[in-house]
Structure formats: structure tokens, C-alpha cells
Amino acid sequence: MNLKVKIGTGANANILTLRSFRQIYPDKVTSDNTISANFVNGSSAKLVGYSGEQIKHLGTITLTCGEDKMPHKFYIAHTDGPNILGLQGCRSLNLIKVNCNIKRQVPFKTVEDLKSSHTEQFDKIGSFEGNFHIQTQSDATPIVQPPRKYPVNILHELEKELARMEMLNVICKETEPTDWVNSTAFSRKTDGKLRICLDPKDLNKVIKRTHDNFPTLEEIAHKFNEAKFFSKLDA
Numbered sequence: 608m609n610l611k612v613k614i615g616t617g618a619n620a621n622i623l624t625l626r627s628f629r630q631i632y633p634d635k636v637t638s639d640n641t642i643s644a645n646f647v648n649g650s651s652a653k654l655v656g657y658s659g660e661q662i663k664h665l666g667t668i669t670l671t672c673g674e675d676k677m678p679h680k681f682y683i684a685h686t687d688g689p690n691i692l693g694l695q696g697c698r699s700l701n702l703i704k705v706n707c708n709i710k711r712q713v714p715f716k717t718v719e720d721l722k723s724s725h726t727e728q729f730d731k732i733g734s735f736e737g738n739f740h741i742q743t744q745s746d747a748t749p750i751v752q753p754p755r756k757y758p759v760n761i762l763h764e765l766e767k768e769l770a771r772m773e774m775l776n777v778i779c780k781e782t783e784p785t786d787w788v789n790s791t792a793f794s795r796k797t798d799g800k801l802r803i804c805l806d807p808k809d810l811n812k813v814i815k816r817t818h819d820n821f822p823t824l825e826e827i828a829h830k831f832n833e834a835k836f837f838s839k840l841d842a
Contacts, residue, residue, distance in 0.1 A: 610670075610690060614702060618693035620654060623668065623681035627690050640685060642666070647683060654682060662686060673700045732775055747813035749786035752806070757793075761801070765793065768801045 610627060629636045635643045647666035654662040664682040672679050672692075679696050697703045715721040722729040757765060772778045789805040796802050 610672075612690040612692040614697055615691040616694050616697060616703060617657065618691050619695075620652075620691075621679055621681040621693050621696050622654075622662070622664075622684050622686070622688070622691040623670070624688065624690055625665065625683060625685045628668070628683050642683070650682070652682070654684070672696070732777060734776070741810075742815040743810075744813045744815060750809040751786075751788040752790040752809065755790045755792070764801060765803070768803055772803065 608631060610631075612621075625636070625640060628642070632646070635646050637643075642665055647668045650664070650667050652664075654664055656662055662682075662684050664684045667680050667682050669678050669680050671677065677699055679692075679699070681690075692700075692702070698705065715724065769778070773780060787810055789807045789810060791803060792806045793801050793803045
């Protein structure tokens with residue numbers, strides 16, 4: 608007879624529900640769900656579901672499956688779930704194919720190797736065309752943060768990094784009074800160099816937010832077909 612099962616590649620055992628057992632062997636199950644003595648094999652194995660609950664079973668029985676009539680052991684369980692064919696059963700019946708021939712290649716071992724292979728992408732800091740204007744709420748009150756005090760031993764390094772950023776047009780010197788002034792903050796990169804940024808905690812509270820619809824991973828995953836390189840951007 609045909610037996611409908613659910614392919615469970617995460618299962619280590621095959622499950623035959625009591626109701627399916629009754630359909631196959633109607634004369635071997637009593638009205639109180641007791642199986643005839645000596646018809647099934649006893650087993651002390653403990654079955655646990657994917658959520659951690661224990662699955663009680665009434666023993667095991669061997670059924671022949673597939674065109675080749677291959678024997679498979681099933682645990683008879685009094686459960687409302689479906690019949691389950693575990694991983695080993697799926698593999699023996701050629702219902703699934705396990706591909707372990709996936710090789711992970713690391714084309715670049717270091718960041719310097721990556722830069723040297725794509726010099727045209729790392730020769731300078733890129734930028735977007737045009738100017739961006741930060742819009743604030745109409746009732747926002749401008750705040751001028753006081754300048755922070757920095758350790759004397761890093762002042763020269765700090766000034767040198769600011770000069771470098773100005774030369775690269777990352778920042779520009781402001782010589783006129785402004786309504787908003789954010790203090791400068793810094794941290795150390797993994798290579799020991801300074802990372803300089805602003806501390807716009809007061810400004811962030813009054814910025815008008817743009818409401819953009821960002822796609823989910825499920826919506827764009829199909830576009831990753833045959834993709835080879837992925838990058839995490841710090842903007």
C-alpha cells in the first residue's frame with residue numbers, strides 16, 4: 608500500500624503513527640489502542656521532538672519501502688503528527704542528495720592583498736555628487752557643544768589626522784559662526800590609528816527622519832545568484 612510520509616532530514620529515526628499502523632494492520636490494534644502481543648518489537652529508545660518534548664512510542668516494526676523493497680525500521684507513535692522518514696531512510700531511498708563537495712576559497716588573505724588586486728577601487732576616497740542638507744524640526748533649538756579637552760600626548764596626532772582629512776576633502780574648515788556646533792570624538796582603529804568623528808547627540812534628536820522602505824533578505828536573496836563577493840560597508 609501507499610504510505611504518505613513527511614521527509615525529515617533533521618530526524619534520526621522513522622516515525623509511523625498509530626493511525627497509519629491501524630490502516631496497514633487493522634486486525635492488530637484493539638479499540639483501546641493496544642497492539643497485539645509479539646507483533647512489534649519492543650524498544651527502550653527515547654524519542655525527542657525538535658522542540659524538546661518526548662515522543663512516546665509503542666515499539667518498532669520493519670516495513671519494506673521503495674521499488675527495491677528495502678527494509679526500514681519505524682517507531683510506532685501515538686501522535687497527531689505525520690509519518691516521518693528520517694535522514695538515513697531518505698538517503699537510502701535516494702529521495703535527497705547530500706552534496707559535501709563544496710569548497711570554500713579565500714581569494715585574499717589580508718586587506719592589503721585585496722587592495723593591491725583592485726587598486727582602482729582603493730586609490731582614493733569616493734564621494735557622491737551633490738550636497739546633502741540635513742533638515743531639522745521647525746521648533747528645534749540650536750545647541751553649541753563646548754569643545755572637549757584632549758590628552759596632550761595625542762594633540763599632534765589629532766591635528767595631523769584632521770589636516771589629512773581636510774586635504775582629502777572629507778571635511779572642510781569652517782571659519783564663520785554656525786548655529787550648531789558638535790564636539791569632536793575619537794577612537795582607536797584596530798591598526799592603532801585615530802578614527803575621528805563628531806558627537807551629534809543633540810542634533811540627532813531634532814533631525815527630520817526620512818522614511819525609506821528597506822527590502823528584507825527574502826526579497827533580495829534571489830539576486831545573489833552566482834554572486835562571489837560581499838562587503839560590509841561603514842558609511
